[in-house]
Amino acid sequence: MSTASAEVRRDQALAEAAARFDTPAYVYFTETIAERLSGLRRHFGRWFAVSYAVKTNPNPALLSWMRDQVEYLDISSGGEFTLSQQAGWEPARISFTGPAKREAELRPVIAAGLGELVIESLREARLADAIAAELGLVQPVLLRMTPDRVPKGFGDQMAGRPSAFGIDIEDAPEILPQIAALPNLRIIGLHIYSGTQSLRPEAICENWRIFMRVFSQSCELLDLMPEKLVFGSGLGIPYHPGDTALDLSLITEGIAAELDAFRAQPRLAQCRLVLELGRYLVGPAGYFVTRVISVKQSRGTRIAICDGGLNANLAASGNFGMVLRRNYVMHRIGGDQGGSRAEEKHDISGPLCTSIDKLGSGVLLDRLDEGDLLAIHQCGGYGPTASPLYFISHPLPREVLVQADEVQDITRIKD
Numbered sequence: 001m002s003t004a005s006a007e008v009r010r011d012q013a014l015a016e017a018a019a020r021f022d023t024p025a026y027v028y029f030t031e032t033i034a035e036r037l038s039g040l041r042r043h044f045g046r047w048f049a050v051s052y053a054v055k056t057n058p059n060p061a062l063l064s065w066m067r068d069q070v071e072y073l074d075i076s077s078g079g080e081f082t083l084s085q086q087a088g089w090e091p092a093r094i095s096f097t098g099p100a101k102r103e104a105e106l107r108p109v110i111a112a113g114l115g116e117l118v119i120e121s122l123r124e125a126r127l128a129d130a131i132a133a134e135l136g137l138v139q140p141v142l143l144r145m146t147p148d149r150v151p152k153g154f155g156d157q158m159a160g161r162p163s164a165f166g167i168d169i170e171d172a173p174e175i176l177p178q179i180a181a182l183p184n185l186r187i188i189g190l191h192i193y194s195g196t197q198s199l200r201p202e203a204i205c206e207n208w209r210i211f212m213r214v215f216s217q218s219c220e221l222l223d224l225m226p227e228k229l230v231f232g233s234g235l236g237i238p239y240h241p242g243d244t245a246l247d248l249s250l251i252t253e254g255i256a257a258e259l260d261a262f263r264a265q266p267r268l269a270q271c272r273l274v275l276e277l278g279r280y281l282v283g284p285a286g287y288f289v290t291r292v293i294s295v296k297q298s299r300g301t302r303i304a305i306c307d308g309g310l311n312a313n314l315a316a317s318g319n320f321g322m323v324l325r326r327n328y329v330m331h332r333i334g335g336d337q338g339g340s341r342a343e344e345k346h347d348i349s350g351p352l353c354t355s356i357d358k359l360g361s362g363v364l365l366d367r368l369d370e371g372d373l374l375a376i377h378q379c380g381g382y383g384p385t386a387s388p389l390y391f392i393s394h395p396l397p398r399e400v401l402v403q404a405d406e407v408q409d410i411t412r413i414k415d
């Protein structure tokens with residue numbers, strides 16, 4: 001959405017969503033997801049199939065739309081399995097990660113024919129093996145490996161230090177043979193997701209190099225010809241003003257030769273590589289729309305107080321794994337078409353009775369007045385389901401899907 005007319009069209013859809021379905025609202029554009037996906041295919045399709053991490057945005061209408069867009073889903077709970085089933089996904093195309101899987105969620109997914117269980121510990125392997133044995137099945141599994149290093153430049157990391165996730169590579173010689181010996185599990189490959197939200201191509205390349213080393217080392221230990229190797233991508237998105245969006249071609253340039261060589265090993269003759277990601281695909285496709293309820297001029301600062309804050313959008317308030325709160329990119333819907341409004345600095349607050357309910361400080365915007373609509377960008381992932389929706393009992397945010405010119409209420413979590 002770079003041209004002016006595309007922005008006008010976008011704002012019309014956002015305003016229509018707010019008018020018809022109320023605010024606060026998350027508005028998702030399938031067209032943008034399709035564009036992101038075609039970029040991924042263009043740059044990485046030679047090597048990778050795509051798996052979408054459901055936890056990023058588990059809205060059933062979105063999951064259903066994705067059925068013929070991406071090859072696989074990765075779920076992180078039994079609840080996400082149910083949502084994926086309701087959206088029409090075959091269990092065989094689903095993998096299941098998560099560090100504390102319980103018997104009560106393992107049994108139904110194994111019985112249903114889950115594609116791969118992503119094993120994160122010996123305890124889990126033994127439990128899954130016992131369940132599969134009881135059901136008279138052999139469950140295909142991927143082993144989640146945890147590298148001893150994550151390069152600098154990832155906003156969040158799950159390896160390279162004590163970590164709840166996966167099997168530490170240092171422990172592989174002891175643990176992998178024990179899992180391989182379990183009769184009702186069949187190891188078909190490996191999985192790594194060790195860091196995310198990187199906007200640095202060279203850091204992403206370096207991380208994938210680490211993956212390839214860990215994969216090779218683990219395959220040797222297991223004497224495994226893998227059928228699947230999953231790369232947790234780590235691809236980030238430009239949440240904040242001044243962030244530069246990733247140029248995928250720089251990643252391709254940096255890693256193509258090594259991926260080709262990796263792929264060409266005889267051991268990988270039967271192998272499918274998978275790029276697993278969430279935010280890169282859906283983040284830029286979503287806007288959080290909130291209405292200005294009140295404006296207060298306070299000690300020299302203009303504060304726009306909106307109907308949706310941290311309760312409806314924890315991530316944009318900076319409280320979802322961010323060390324320092326930084327403004328998200330945002331704009332006033334409708335722009336300043338008349339040219340009559342000067343830009344002005346605003347603080348943006350939500351409706352909650354707590355000082356941490358802030359969506360922006362010192363944000364330069366067309367002057368906001370009561371009733372105006374504000375759109376926060378990069379909100380297609382980690383939205384309603386990653387927010388404390390019930391805190392202070394305000395109305396829950398709507399979810400709206402824009403497909404071509406159709407604007408449709410797809411709210412999942414209702415009051």
Ligand SMILES: *Cc1c(COP(=O)(O)O)cnc(C)c1O
Nearest residue numbers: 053056097193196232277278279
């Ligand atoms: C959350 C998660 C992802 C997606 O992460 P993004 O940062 O949204 O791309 C991928 N894989 C696993 C295992 C995850 O838990």
